[in-house]
Amino acid sequence: MRIEKEYRIFEDIEEVRIFNATKKDFYKPTPKEFDVEDMPFQELLNNVSTEIHSFIPYENGKDFIIQRLGTFTLNKYNSKPKDAMGRRLSKISPLFFDILHEYFLEVYESHTPKKIRFVYYNGKKLTKLSTAKIVFDMDRIFVVTNNVDTATNRRVDADYRTFDEDKTNMMENFSQTGSYYKVHGKYVWSQGVYNIINRAKEDSDDFYNIVFDLVIPEDQHIVDKIFYLTNNETSQCGEVIRIRTANGVMKVIEVNIYSYFDDSGIIIRQGLINDITQRSDYGLSKPVDFLMDGFKNSKKLALLIEPLSKKQYEFSKGFYYMIEKDYGDYNHSRKIMKNIVEKDVVKNLNKLINGELDKIDEVLTFKVDGNSNNKKIVELYIERFNYNNEVHSLGFLTDVTEDIEKQDKLVASNEQKVVLIKEIHHRVKNNLQVLNSFLNLEKRAYKNDPDLIIEHMQTRLTSLALLHEKTYGTKDFVNINLKDYLVDHDMKTEGFMELPSQVEFETIVDEDLNLSIEVITPLLLIIDELTMNAIKHAFPDNTATDNKITKQITKLNEGDARLIIKDNGVGIPDSKSISKNLGCEIIKSLTSQLGGKISLIECEKGTAYELIFPIRMDHTIN
Template sequence: MNIEKKYFPIEKVEEVKIYDLNKEVIFYNSPKVTDVEPLEFESILNQISSDINQFIPVDNGEDLIITRFGKTLLQRLNINPKDILGRRFSECLPFYHNLFKEHVKKVVNKKSKIEKLRLLYFEENTLSLIVTTIVMEKNGHIYIINNYEAESITKTSASNNQNEKLYLIEYMSQTGSYYKTNNKYTWTNGIYNILGRHPKSSDKYYNIIFDLALKEDKEKIKKAMNENLPRKMEIKEKIRIKTENRKIKTLECNLYPKYNNNEYVGIYGFFKDISSELDSSILNPIDYILNGFTHSQKLALLLDPFNPVTYSFTDGFYNIIGVKKQEYTHNYNIYKHIGEKKVVEKLKKMESGEVNKFDETFTFYKDKTTKKPITCELILENFYVNNELHTIGFLIDITQDIEKREHIKIIEKQKIIIKEVHHRIKNNLQILNSFINLEKREYSKEPELIIEHMQSRLNSLSILHAQTCESLDFENLNVNEAITQQEKTLNNLLSSHNDINFITYIDSELWMPISLITPILLIINELTTNSVKHAFNDNTKNKQIYKHMKLIDGETCEFVFKDNGIGLKDTKMQNLGSVIIKSLIKQINGTLELTVNNGTQFKIKFPINQEYVGYK
């Protein structure tokens, strides 16, 4: 890696040629000196093409603490911002610290208001990148502003070497020229560099510089358009133009006529962009922020949005509202596309001057066919200049930001709920374990019966677990789906009793939290297995088991289980199966009403002031 430095006094810029930059020795891990808060306009700064790097000077400018660093260099060097903010410039980026050190000291010690550099990066002796850099001091902070607009400018073939050199010369000096003969214009590449656009086939038919002149400077160029200028007359003027990307530039113009044997041939012109030399406002970093709006499709600057004559919007505005710039007219009814009436009412008050500030988030429908709107944030503020009311503001499409935040919330919520599900599974296994201990004493001589009972209970719980994992919210389950699936599973387990008709009425829109539906499924499991095995004899015809669940008021849910068997003999419910059922009913704070008449009916009522019971 090698560097060469040269100062150009006319341009007041130091040119630094950097050959074969070794990225591996640019960045070094270093300890953090202080914590850094993000800038107020951080989200806006990230939208622009230029890098605005902010520092706090220490040791009289000998070193700097990094408080903000532009994304371009970080991406090129693959550096995480967390590893660089709050560190000393000299320790984590010593190459760039040494490169800018003397310039920083000049602005810190007030020897210079602004320092300019031009960094030329070469790879294998081929120019690959040009970066124009400004070093300045503002409100106690140092700003190093890098513009990376010109990249890989020498990728043309060797056959175009001369044109490449001319382009490079014009780019360095921000100059360009043209000549007009036979009513056609010819423009050099430097002109397009000044205008910030590519050539068009129509450019030969009109003056692409003068047509962009501001209204106030039109008079200056009238004489330049005169086709009968005296032979030796030279026109020198300074004019301001507004480029297609809405940048105001000041150009120094030198125009003179060309004659051949006293016959007028055409006119020659030379232009130099002197904007940076004249515009003292360049000392304010906010200009670079505003420049960045021209490159953003999700962010727009609005000037006088309510004035049908003087309104001005950056291109992001038209992209956000979904209307082509050339098709937009000021009578376009923005209000009818806004979803919230209160926002429209407040905007109209802003337009009428009743309020001076506006800061709202709202939904915006680009057209009638769009079902999903975008989410926008609009900030407006009124101000006066020479007793004339003006408005400035920002329109931001924050749809993707909100979606990202919501996605993160969902992920975090799912993590919490999954932990809760695992906790409930653990509790359910403990319940099953207690059932096993009870049945071990009751059925010590019938271990196969214990296994059969546990199998049906485990299947009921597995249904819950499967539905929970498939659920969108991980918390609430559809009661009808859970009971219907349980019924199918029990039918398979109790296939030897396939002559029983199951009738089930559960509201398909009834939902309950897992904590409530778990004991309910276990209750249904116990009632079903007991009924299938003991309720019917060989003389029972049209065997039926009936289940019904509904909300009977705003505070209570009712579940009815009924069979048409021989009737329960143990009406005091003292056997083991009944004890398990009563313990589960107690778990949901329910009450049991037992009726034995042409079969057995269990009516269970339980309160619904749980986590969630209701309809979706």
């Protein structure tokens, strides 16, 4: 058994620590020596939550006669009130007499109350805690005791935990720190402390220092120094000590302890614990940080610990992927903000750093190494908060470059679809208007030959339908490959037109000739008109063979192309008369719309036309 006494100056309380005492040390049955009266309101005193003991001074305080012991104490020693009343304290409990006599005598002589805290240990485990107040009244010494049951797992003094526990746990996980509060002799430990000492919470942790309990013998003198300094000389103390965890791992920790009074005058002792093993000379790695480990493989998401601090920051690997720097090559400073494009974001960041804002939530453009050709779009969230009377910060950085690009493409695609729909409606409307004009002209010219009108209209409709199928299916109005188109066009024309026997279509087109829809629409209708004229007039002999209609389209230069369409038929006996018919008027109108120039060319057999036309025209879609 060992007894330690210490006056805790900042709490203004005497602390008595009793180690490894047994019931026999505290209580020895003794015969009654004095007759004493019961205290008034005895039944009431038996039913209050605190214990009240009463002692009558004997021989001017040389000893004290027990008038009453509290129910908790009597039950602890399996005794009844009659077993304690009328006995001297020095005989029934020599241990308590040795501990309390000087305090009782001081209060008896000065009539000034005194506070004592009793802390009972079995080994290093706290087994009982009680706070007592000694007062003198009615010529008696009264001891009012509040006993704490250390077997409960009840959280105590939670009102003193004014910080955000979720943020605190995250901060402590990443920075390998922990903290505790000690109020009324009871401890409140943060999760970070349990991470450092590598164990889960136990029921009795509220009642002893679970960190100092692990200090190696070589550093025990430092713990003694901490207790002495914080109890007697200063309200602040910082030391470095070594502990050995339950699983045998030795760690180097930095301990900072502060004592202060709350608004009610209650003494609060706060301890901050930092695992500095990795930074110490012992070369031991710190425990796996599970939260940081969860971010280690992410290139698009970064966790920022203390991003507003130049010295104590810690960022997950995603940050270094985003700025495209190695961990060892990066020095954290405000210089990184020079690479942010948006000036208003930089302004808000400076306000956050200076304490004018509590948090920012921004989307910004970051130039990697200041390179305008290497930009990334990131979401940045940083929050400032107070923890342990200091300002801390926590943030997240998310690379949304690809997401923004996909979003922009989706928006552009939706806008393009709207434009395409409008363009399709516009084209269909224009083409129908053209066909309607041709129909009206032919109704007047060929009123006696309705089958010819229908055949011509069918040819034009088929050509435009083919154009719609090939262009609107690919959503490309600018680059229509003419050769692919005309091959299909010949096949469809052969399928529906009533051709003379053995008429062959031959089409020769440059492979890389791509035209816009503004060019190919009138060009196609011109080809239709010339083809229909050739079929109608070039081959009057239905028994003739080797009839051919040839189309050759070549690229002359970057701006112009040439169409030569000819047949090997009977030719035109009077070229002047042909220029005055309806078909020729339609061709001239379409050639004007195309911005081209058409002419009849001489050939040994048959008829041939040459059309020079531009490859590009202004397009309605920007």
